[in-house]
Amino acid sequence: MGKGGALSEGVVKKILLSYAYVGIWIFLSFTVIVFNKYILDRKMFNWPYPISLTMIHMAFCSSLAFLLIRVFKVVEPVSMSSDLYLRSVVPIGALYSLSLWFSNSAYIYLSVSFIQMLKALMPVAVYSLGVLFKKDAFKSDTMANMVSISIGVAIAAYGEARFDAWGVMLQLGAVVFEATRLVMIQILLTSKGISLNPITSLYYVAPCCLAFLSVPWFIVEFPLLRETSSFHFDFLIFGTNSLCAFALNLAVFLLVGKTSALTMNVAGVVKDWLLIAFSWSVIKDTVTPINLAGYGIAFLGVGYYNHSKLQALKAKEAQKKAAQLDEEAGRLLVEREVEDAGRKTESQT
Template sequence: MGKGGSVSDGVMKKILLSYTYVAIWIFLSFTVIVYNKYILDKKMYNWPFPISLTMIHMSFCATLAILLVRVFKFVEPVSMSREVYFSSVVPIGALYSLSLWLSNSAYIYLSVSFIQMLKALMPVAVYSIGVGLRKESYKNDTMFNMLSISMGVAVAAYGEARFDTWGVILQLGAVAFEATRLVMIQILLTSKGISLNPITSLYYVAPCCLVFLSVPWILVEYPILKENSSFHFDFVIFGTNSLCAFALNLAVFLLVGKTSALTMNVAGVVKDWLLIAFSWSVIKDTVTPINLFGYGLAFLGVAYYNHSKLQALKAKEAQKKVTQADEETGRLLEDREGDGSGKRNDQQN
C-alpha cells in the first residue's frame, strides 16, 4: 500500500509539474502577444514599427544568449562547422526573421482575436509543406482534416468585423514562413543530428535575424524614425517586452523538453481561446457569432489533428516496445543455445 502510494505521489507530482509548465508557457505567450499589440497598435502606445520591435527583441535575446554561452558558460555551444552554419542555420534565421516581422506587422491591422483564428492554419501549412518536401506522407483523411480547418478559418474571416486584406496577407505570410521554418529545422538540423535548445538557438539564429532585418529596416523604417525626432526610447517598455520574449523562448524549451510538442499544441488551443476572450472583454475587439462559429469548426479540426498525432505517437511507442521485447527474447534464445552447445562440447570432451 505504501509502495502504491509513493507511485501515486510521483505520478501526481509529474502531472502537477506538467500543468505548471503549460501555465507558464500560456502566461508568457499571452503576455508577449498582448504586449506587442499594445506597443504596435495606433490606438494604444502607437509605435507602429514592427521591424524595429523585432530587431529590439533579437538584439536583447542575442546579447543574453551570448552572455549565457560565452561568459557565464551556462550552456555549451553546439559543435558546428561553418558549412553547416551557412547551409542550415542561416536559411532558418532568414525564415524566422520574416515570420516575426510579418506576424508583428499584422497586429497593426488586425485584432488579437482574429489573428489567433488565422493562426489555426499552422497545422495546415506545416502538413502541406511537409508533404511537398516529402517529410510527411500524404493521407486522404489528414488532407480532409486540413480542408475542414481551412474552411473554419474562412468562415471566421467572413464574419470578421474589422477585416483588413493587407493584415490578412501579412498574417498568412507569417504562418507560411513559420511553417516552412519548422519543416526546415527537421530537414536541415535534425537530420544532421544537431539539436538546439532556446539559448543556443538564439545564440546562432538571432544574429542572422538582425542581419536580414537590417535591410528592410534601413529602407522602410529608419528614414521615418530619423524624421520623428520626438521619439524617445522607453527602456522600461521595450526592456520588459524584450525580457518577456526571451523568457517565452525558455518556456518553449521547458514545456517541450519536460512534456512534448503535442502538449504545446494542445496548450496553444487553450491559449487562443483565452486570447479571444481577453480581446473581446478587455480590449473591446468585436467578435461576431460567425467568427466564433468559424473558429469553432477550425478548433474541432485542430483538436482531431492533435488526437490523431497522439494516437500515432502511442502506436509508435507500442511498436517500439514490441520490437525491443522481440530483440530481448531473441538475445535470450541465443544465450540459451550458446549455453546448450557449450555443455554438449564439455560432455563430448
C-alpha cells in the same frame, strides 16, 4: 502504506508541476502577444515599427543567450561547423526573421482575436509543406481534415468586422514562413541528429535574424524613424517586452521538455480562447457570432489533427518496443544456442 503515500505524492507533484509549466507558458505567450499589440497599435502606444521591434527582441535574446552559453556556461554549445551553420542555420534564420516581421506587422492592421483565428491554419501549412518536401505521407483523411480547418478559418474571416486584406496577407505570409521554418528544422537539423534547445537556438539563430532584418529595416523603417524626432526610447517598455519574449522561449523549452509537444498544442488552444475572450472584453475588439462559429469549426479540426498525431506516436512507440523485445529475445536465443553448443563440445571431450 508509506510507500503508496509517497508514490501518490510524487504523482501529484508531477501533475502540479506540469500545470505550473502550462500556466507559465500560457501567461508569457499571452503577455507577449498583448504587449506587442500594445506597442505596435496606432491607438495604443503608437510605435508602428515591427522590424525595429523584432530587431530589439533579437538583439536582446542573442546577448542573453551569449552570456548564458559563453560567460556563465549554463548550457553547452552545440558542435557546429561553419559549413553546417551556413547551410542549415542561415536559411532557418532567414525564414524566422520573415515570420517574425510579418506576424508583428499584422498587429498594426488586425485584432488580436482575428490573428489567433488565422493562426489555426498552421497545421494546414506544416502538413502541406511536409507532403511537398516528402517529410509526411499524403493521406486523404488528413487532407480532408486540413480542408475543414481552412473552411473554418475562411468562415471566421468572412465574419470579421475589422477585415483588412493587407493585414490578412501579412499574417498568412507569417504562417507560411513559420511552417517552412519548422519543416526546414526537421530536414536541415533534426535529420542530422542536431537538436537545439531554445537557448542554443537563440544563440545561433537570433544574430542571423538580426543581420537579415537589418536590410529591410534600413530601407523601410530607418528613414521614417529618422524623421520622428519626438520619439524617445522607453527602456522600461522595450526592456520588459524583450525580457518577456526571451522568457517565452525558455517557457517553451520547459513545457516541451518536461511534458510533451502535444501538451503544448492543447495549452495553445486554451491560450487562443483566452486571447479571444480578452480581446473582446478588455481591448473591446468586435468578435461576431460568424467569427466564433468559423473558428469553432477550425478548432475542432485542429483538435482532431492533434489527437490523430498522438495516436500515430503511440503506435510508433509500441512498434519500437515490440521490435526491441524481439531483438532481445533473438539475442538471448543466440546466446543460449552458443552455450548449448559449448556444453556439447565439453561433454564430447
